[in-house]
Amino acid sequence: MIASQGLADLLREPSYLRVWLVGVFSGIARWLELLVVGVYAFDTTGSPFLVALLVILRLLPLAVLGSVVGTFADRAPPRLLLLVTMAAAMMVSTAVFLVFLVGLDQYWIVAASSFVSGVVWTTDMPLRRRLLGDIAGLERIAPAMSLDSATNNATRMLGPLVGGVLFQWLGASGAFALSATMYALCVILMLGLPASVGMGAGKRAATRILRDFQEVFSFIARDRDIKRILLVTIVFNVWGFPFISMIPVVGREVLEISAGWIGFLAALEGAGAFVGALIIALGFRGGGYRRLYYFGMLGYLIFAFLAGWMVWTVPMGLALFLVGLMASGFSTMQSTLIYTVAPPEMRGRLFGVLVICIGSGLIGFANIGLMGELFGGSAAIRIVAAEGLIPLILIGVGWRQLWARDSSLG
Numbered sequence: 001m002i003a004s005q006g007l008a009d010l011l012r013e014p015s016y017l018r019v020w021l022v023g024v025f026s027g028i029a030r031w032l033e034l035l036v037v038g039v040y041a042f043d044t045t046g047s048p049f050l051v052a053l054l055v056i057l058r059l060l061p062l063a064v065l066g067s068v069v070g071t072f073a074d075r076a077p078p079r080l081l082l083l084v085t086m087a088a089a090m091m092v093s094t095a096v097f098l099v100f101l102v103g104l105d106q107y108w109i110v111a112a113s114s115f116v117s118g119v120v121w122t123t124d125m126p127l128r129r130r131l132l133g134d135i136a137g138l139e140r141i142a143p144a145m146s147l148d149s150a151t152n153n154a155t156r157m158l159g160p161l162v163g164g165v166l167f168q169w170l171g172a173s174g175a176f177a178l179s180a181t182m183y184a185l186c187v188i189l190m191l192g193l194p195a196s197v198g199m200g201a202g203k204r205a206a207t208r209i210l211r212d213f214q215e216v217f218s219f220i221a222r223d224r225d226i227k228r229i230l231l232v233t234i235v236f237n238v239w240g241f242p243f244i245s246m247i248p249v250v251g252r253e254v255l256e257i258s259a260g261w262i263g264f265l266a267a268l269e270g271a272g273a274f275v276g277a278l279i280i281a282l283g284f285r286g287g288g289y290r291r292l293y294y295f296g297m298l299g300y301l302i303f304a305f306l307a308g309w310m311v312w313t314v315p316m317g318l319a320l321f322l323v324g325l326m327a328s329g330f331s332t333m334q335s336t337l338i339y340t341v342a343p344p345e346m347r348g349r350l351f352g353v354l355v356i357c358i359g360s361g362l363i364g365f366a367n368i369g370l371m372g373e374l375f376g377g378s379a380a381i382r383i384v385a386a387e388g389l390i391p392l393i394l395i396g397v398g399w400r401q402l403w404a405r406d407s408s409l410g
Contacts, residue, residue, distance in 0.1 A: 010144055016135045018189045020148060023128055025189075026086065026120070027152050029093065029182040031159025033117060034058070035266050036167050036175040037110050038248040039259050044107055048377055052245045052369025056362045057111055058118040059237075063359025065122050078127040083190040085127075089120040090183035093176050100173035125335065125358070126351035133339045133347070141339050149332040150277035153324065156270030164263015216349040226350075228399045229290075229337050230357050232297055235395070236330060237361030239388025240297065242368040243304045244269065247320075249377035255313050265317055272321035276328025289333045289340075290402045296329025298392060301385045308381030 010016050034055065041051045096113045099105055129148065136144035166174040220226055244266065251262035280292065303326055307319035334354070342350040364384065371380035396402060 010136060010140065010147065013135065015193060016132065016144070018193050019128060019131045019135065020151065022082070022086065022186045022189050023124070023132075023148055024151050024155060025182040025185045026089070026124070026128075027155030028159045028162070029089070029179040030117065030121065031156050031270065032163035032166075032175055032182075033093075033114075033159075033179055034244070035160040035163040035248070035263055036172055037114060038245060039164070039167055039252075039262060040105075040110060040172050041107060042248050042252055048246065048249045048372030048380070049369035050107070051249060052242070052365040052372065054111060054114045055242070055245045055365045056369075057115040058121065059359050059362040059365065060115060061118040061122050061359070062355050063362055065119065065355075077195075078131050079190065079193055079195065082123055082127045082131070083187065085120045085123045086183055086186040086190055089117065090180055090187055092116045093180035093183055097173055097176035097180055100171065100176060105172065122355050122359075125355045126349075129335050129339075130347060130351055133335075141336060145336040145339065146277060146280050146332050149328070149335070150274060150280070153270055153273030153277045153328060153331065156324070157267045157274050158270070160263045160266035160270065162263070164260045164266070167263070168258055168260040216346055216353060219343075219346060219350075220353065223341075225399075225401050226338075226341050228395055228402075229293070229334075229341070230353065231395050232294060232330070232392070233334060233354060233357040234360045235388055235392045236297055236300070237358050238364035238367070239384050239391075240300050240304065240327075240364075241361055242364035242384060243307070243323075243381045245365055246368060246372055246377040246381050249372055250316070250381070253377055254311055255316065257313060261313065265313070265320055268317045269320040269324040269327075272324025273327045273331065274324070276325045277332050280328060280332050289337055290399070292329035293333035293337060294330075294392075294396055294399070294402055296326050296331075296333070298389075298396075299326030300330060301388045301392065302326075305382055305385035305389075308378050308385065311378070 011020070037054050038051050041054055042048070045051075092113055096109065099109055129145070132144055132148055133141055162178065163175050166178060220230065247266050247269075248262050251257050251265060255261075255265075257265075276296075300323055303319055303322040307316060307323060310316035310319050335351075338350050338354055339347060367387075368380050368384045371383050375383070
């Protein structure tokens with residue numbers, strides 16, 4: 001009851017509501033595009049690697065630009081930066097819609113749009129989620145991030161579901177038209193956000209960017225706890241998250257189902273994550289942040305491995321739902337842990353480093369794409385999930401705060 005009241009209070013706060021809705025609309029666009037371009041690429045090229053390459057291009061900006069965006073988030077108004085990136089995303093999605101509408105679509109155009117979408121994605125952690133944390137305050141950080149994680153997981157359900165149906169009925173042009181509309185709504189929401197929101201981020205002295213980088217990486221080097229938090233994120237993005245790129249491949253190659261049903265399967269993973277995150281947001285009483293984070297990741301890899309054995313649609317759907325359910329603990333606590341562990345003056349930069357860790361997924365997608373090319377989509381899922389269990393177990397063995405009984409965060 002207390003948790004639900006806290007969520008209601010947050011949603012009654014106009015600034016939080018606007019930034020949260022930006023996450024809803026941009027999330028729908030992101031996951032819709034991810035499914036649609038995957039189906040389009042496999043139908044066009046027949047290559048699992050070229051399907052994975054589109055996700056690699058989407059993640060490349062996270063790896064390259066994560067710290068840069070994080071540094072700017074500590075020195076410039078995040079509201080303005082986020083507005084600019086949402087406007088850019090709207091223009092790119094509109095351009096791709098027009099390309100498909102007139103029948104001039106090619107793989108390289110979709111690849112280029114995937115890269116630009118990745119640039120937009122780099123702003124989510126250091127800018128949008130940073131704004132959410134600043135608006136909510138440290139005392140409300142857990143429900144604020146839990147709600148945002150729950151809705152992000154809901155968009156992982158809605159995006160692929162709507163994307164698959166639109167692709168089947170209207171083709172890729174219909175899907176990108178909806179994507180452009182979602183980003184347009186984000187622009188409108190950001191224009192209505194008071195200019196004073198997040199202004200504290202721009203009050204730091206204009207020190208050199210290289211010095212900012214040195215400070216944040218020195219902080220990480222000294223703190224074993226935050227190193228492990230970041231390492232778990234790397235494991236997720238190198239060996240966990242890449243399996244979603246094989247869903248269109250398995251759907252066409254093994255299950256032999258339509259784009260609409262592929263979208264439904266992908267939506268079940270998001271549905272599981274949404275249900276789990278909602279349970280955490282409404283029922284979590286604090287404490288055990290690291291356990292939810294770590295063991296959610298462990299369960300994710302186990303059920304992803306099992307999903308790689310499924311050859312019928314219904315069991316695959318159940319496995320994907322359980323994968324998403326396990327992911328909710330990891331995804332909900334990821335931003336919460338970074339925000340609570342980081343000193344206030346370094347939060348933007350640490351979120352930037354977190355974005356780099358997410359960008360490490362380009363290695364994972366290259367790996368699973370190659371495995372899919374050599375052994376097929378289902379075998380690739382099993383191989384990559386099994387690989388990921390080894391470093392994850394090693395991270396957990398020496399993590400003192402994970403096993404501490406009296407830690408308020410652990």
